[in-house]
Amino acid sequence: MITMSAQKNKIHPHKYSMWIAMASITMMFIGFTSAYIVKRSQANWQSFELPSIFWVSTALILLSSGTIHMALRQFKARNMGSYKQLITLTALLGVAFMVCQVIGFSDMKNHGLSLDSTVSASFIYVIVGAHVLHVLGGVIALLILFARAFRTRVKTYSAVPIEVASTYWHFVDGLWIYLLIFLSLAR
Amino acid sequence: MSNEATLHSQDLLHHGTVEHGHGNGHNGHDHHHEETFISKYVFSMDHKMIAKQFLITGIIWAIIGAFFSVLFRLQLGYPDATFPWLESILGHWAEGGRITAEAYYALVTMHGTILVFFVLTAGLSGTFSNLLIPLQVGARDMASPFMNMLSYWFFFLASVLMMSSLFVQTGPASGGWTAYPPLSALGDASIGSKIGMDLWLMSMAIFVVSSLLGSLNYISTILNMRTKGMSMTKMPLTIWAFFFTAVLGVLSFPVLLSGFVLLLFDRHGGTSFYLSELFVQGKILPNEGGSAILYQHLFWFLGHPEVYIIILPAMGIVSEVLAVNSRKPIFGYLAMVGSIFAITILAFLVWAHHMFVTGLNPFLGAFFVLLTLLIAVPSAIKVFNWITTIWRGNIRFTPASLFSIGFVSTFISGGLTGIWLGNSSIDIHLHDTYFVIAHFHIVMGVSAFFGMFAGIYHWFPKLYGRYMNQTLGFIHFWITLIGAYLIFWPMHYEGMAGMPRRYFDYSNWTSFSQFGGLNQFISFVVIIVFATQLLFVFNFFYSIFKGRKLTTPNPWEATTLEWTTPIHPGHGNWPGEIPEVHRWAYDYSKDGKDFIPQTVPVSADESSH
Numbered sequence: 013m014i015t016m017s018a019q020k021n022k023i024h025p026h027k028y029s030m031w032i033a034m035a036s037i038t039m040m041f042i043g044f045t046s047a048y049i050v051k052r053s054q055a056n057w058q059s060f061e062l063p064s065i066f067w068v069s070t071a072l073i074l075l076s077s078g079t080i081h082m083a084l085r086q087f088k089a090r091n092m093g094s095y096k097q098l099i100t101l102t103a104l105l106g107v108a109f110m111v112c113q114v115i116g117f118s119d120m121k122n123h124g125l126s127l128d129s130t131v132s133a134s135f136i137y138v139i140v141g142a143h144v145l146h147v148l149g150g151v152i153a154l155l156i157l158f159a160r161a162f163r164t165r166v167k168t169y170s171a172v173p174i175e176v177a178s179t180y181w182h183f184v185d186g187l188w189i190y191l192l193i194f195l196s197l198a199r
Numbered sequence: 200m201s202n203e204a205t206l207h208s209q210d211l212l213h214h215g216t217v218e219h220g221h222g223n224g225h226n227g228h229d230h231h232h233e234e235t236f237i238s239k240y241v242f243s244m245d246h247k248m249i250a251k252q253f254l255i256t257g258i259i260w261a262i263i264g265a266f267f268s269v270l271f272r273l274q275l276g277y278p279d280a281t282f283p284w285l286e287s288i289l290g291h292w293a294e295g296g297r298i299t300a301e302a303y304y305a306l307v308t309m310h311g312t313i314l315v316f317f318v319l320t321a322g323l324s325g326t327f328s329n330l331l332i333p334l335q336v337g338a339r340d341m342a343s344p345f346m347n348m349l350s351y352w353f354f355f356l357a358s359v360l361m362m363s364s365l366f367v368q369t370g371p372a373s374g375g376w377t378a379y380p381p382l383s384a385l386g387d388a389s390i391g392s393k394i395g396m397d398l399w400l401m402s403m404a405i406f407v408v409s410s411l412l413g414s415l416n417y418i419s420t421i422l423n424m425r426t427k428g429m430s431m432t433k434m435p436l437t438i439w440a441f442f443f444t445a446v447l448g449v450l451s452f453p454v455l456l457s458g459f460v461l462l463l464f465d466r467h468g469g470t471s472f473y474l475s476e477l478f479v480q481g482k483i484l485p486n487e488g489g490s491a492i493l494y495q496h497l498f499w500f501l502g503h504p505e506v507y508i509i510i511l512p513a514m515g516i517v518s519e520v521l522a523v524n525s526r527k528p529i530f531g532y533l534a535m536v537g538s539i540f541a542i543t544i545l546a547f548l549v550w551a552h553h554m555f556v557t558g559l560n561p562f563l564g565a566f567f568v569l570l571t572l573l574i575a576v577p578s579a580i581k582v583f584n585w586i587t588t589i590w591r592g593n594i595r596f597t598p599a600s601l602f603s604i605g606f607v608s609t610f611i612s613g614g615l616t617g618i619w620l621g622n623s624s625i626d627i628h629l630h631d632t633y634f635v636i637a638h639f640h641i642v643m644g645v646s647a648f649f650g651m652f653a654g655i656y657h658w659f660p661k662l663y664g665r666y667m668n669q670t671l672g673f674i675h676f677w678i679t680l681i682g683a684y685l686i687f688w689p690m691h692y693e694g695m696a697g698m699p700r701r702y703f704d705y706s707n708w709t710s711f712s713q714f715g716g717l718n719q720f721i722s723f724v725v726i727i728v729f730a731t732q733l734l735f736v737f738n739f740f741y742s743i744f745k746g747r748k749l750t751t752p753n754p755w756e757a758t759t760l761e762w763t764t765p766i767h768p769g770h771g772n773w774p775g776e777i778p779e780v781h782r783w784a785y786d787y788s789k790d791g792k793d794f795i796p797q798t799v800p801v802s803a804d805e806s807s808h
Contacts, residue, residue, distance in 0.1 A: 025342030028419040036449045043457030056488035128469030131488045
């Protein structure tokens with residue numbers, strides 16, 4: 013028969029898949045940022061300040077990492093009420109982050125840095141835009157968890173989905189910090 | 200046993216219901232859903248059915264891709280002749296029975312794209328990784344059967360888009376399978392750069408997603424879902440090969456995707472990532488500051504690992520088939536694993552050898568030459584081990600084993616010319632000539648196809664519970680082997696004489712007119728070999744329904760786990776418990792026994808490998 017204790021020592025395949033997916037996404041952004049470095053060393057490179065609202069969005073996403081971490085702890089403690097509140101808060105922070113990024117885009121555009129103005133601006137749009145899409149994926153995952161938490165017919169108490177979601181959430185957070193530092197330093 | 204618990208919790212995840220609990224561990228497949236036609240044959244989550252879906256889709260693509268090569272070989276072999284039937288199938292693309300230059304480039308581009316991605320990536324790795332990983336590591340299914348299903352349907356969607364690009368008015372993409380800008384970035388650059396190119400890019404982006412979903416699953420299944428006793432070093436070499444193939448895919452395809460995203464923005468967003476100072480049709484374009492070489496870096500960072508994504512599964516299949524049919528353990532198991540690993544690492548460090556003549560710094564080029572030539576070491580180890588595996592073996596000549604031996608042959612003869620091309624100085628002369636075509640078709644195209652054929656003949660009994668016809672298999676093998684050499688060997692000489700690839704018509708050059716007869720001969724052989732592949736396709740589909748039935752679950756007397764399942768395994772693979780593994784996969788001719796399955800415990804007087 014099954015010995016569940018033996019299973020516990022093993023990392024769940026879904027968590028493992030998430031780690032590999034994160035490696036894969038990382039490679040995509042390495043592709044973008046190395047293209048950025050190659051272009052930067054060539055002629056006609058114009059540098060400019062990043063929109064200041066990006067710092068607000070950074071604060072938001074850092075905060076959301078904290079809230080999803082607390083949500084996971086509440087879930088494990090079976091405080092389903094505060095768990096629901098916290099993942100809702102996390103998703104809202106994620107949406108607020110995305111809104112800030114879009115405001116940043118329009119800010120750039122108002123300063124004459126539209127998508128097709130100069131290569132350096134184009135890179136910001138594409139890289140930051142690709143990251144926003146990944147945050148959107150995280151928000152959708154949270155919405156699914158949210159819907160599940162309110163489902164009455166079947167209750168699942170497996171922490172795996174929320175653990176996978178929180179790992180991903182911390183990942184897009186870390187990815188943004190990396191991108192912000194990269195884009196600020198390598199202007 | 201832990202796999203069952205894993206799968207159990209997985210069902211909870213996917214369906215959120217506990218009604219079909221096989222958490223009690225010892226009655227796997229009979230508790231799965233009632234299967235309808237849709238859930239069994241269409242949106243199946245059974246890895247074996249998904250493997251069949253990949254295989255048959257791949258076969259359809261292979262027929263189309265190979266037929267395209269017949270069409271453009273007609274032009275190359277008989278540049279002055281007209282074939283009225285061409286006009287009836289291609290319409291204005293072959294006015295008067297002779298294909299137009301635009302159609303020629305479209306055919307060449309599609310031939311490359313289809314064969315490299317849709318057949319030899321999805322059709323090969325998709326088929327055999329799906330079929331063999333759960334069966335050979337002892338798992339009921341993939342880590343995420345749902346994602347696995349998505350992987351196929353993304354591939355299907357990519358296929359639909361690519362197929363539809365063949366029917367748009369301006370034709371499919373025609374700038375080469377590498378889709379270099381500016382040809383691929385500017386809609387006005389050529390007729391094939393219009394909507395066909397958009398469909399190509401969309402299709403390829405979706406293909407990348409499909410490949411990633413598949414690879415994620417392969418890796419986590421291999422690392423997490425092995426049965427009790429199946430340590431990594433007890434895995435068959437097929438699994439090792441699929442594992443590193445998936446690692447390559449996961450790490451290199453996203454970089455291609457980022458390249459494609461930038462290309463899409465250049466096409467439609469007005470950006471200048473790859474474009475600078477261009478004239479198109481007499482107009483000066485506003486784009487400035489871009490670099491076309493940047494695309495080549497991003498493309499070849501995938502493009503080179505891609506050739507190993509294609510060849511590694513074939514290597515794994517060949518290792519397994521050769522050991523089984525030589526009745527001998529594979530020679531140098533750990534060296535085989537080590538060399539696959541070395542190839543995987545080196546695959547990421549050699550992309551610029553495709554770019555020696557792009558103005559790459561020669562000093563930098565020297566490093567890429569060195570790293571490229573280093574690949575010869577693990578490749579040679581593998582070849583040596585295959586030969587020593589069959590050396591003095593009790594060889595059973597089946598179509599599968601013949602194709603495996605054929606693989607070793609073509610891998611050697613195609614690999615040796617890689618050493619020529621890997622040298623940047625020789626590459627100055629040989630790049631973009633028929634020498635390159637000969638090299639990569641033999642070492643990657645033909646070899647990977649041979650590995651795929653070996654796999655199909657060998658695991659057909661597992662897929663369909665019947666055998667394929669052996670006689671047709673032998674005919675298929677000999678004509679294909681001889682034909683492949685007759686087609687590609689002469690191209691080396693054409694290439695050394697400087698004959699460039701991707702030209703529509705060579706008859707205006709006196710320097711290449713000497714090859715007119717040779718080109719005719721090559722095209723003639725192409726038609727014969729193509730017809731032989733149709734024979735294989737007939738054999739395949741005929742045998743699904745009418746082939747000789749299996750009477751034993753282990754027809755090849757192999758040691759690996761897939762042959763411990765019933766002849767027609769259900770979803771869940773083993774009706775009872777998943778067997779436990781006690782020994783490595785290659786106990787052939789040990790202690791006077793012909794073979795000892797992996798499930799047999801090591802007896803007291805026997806040394807475990």
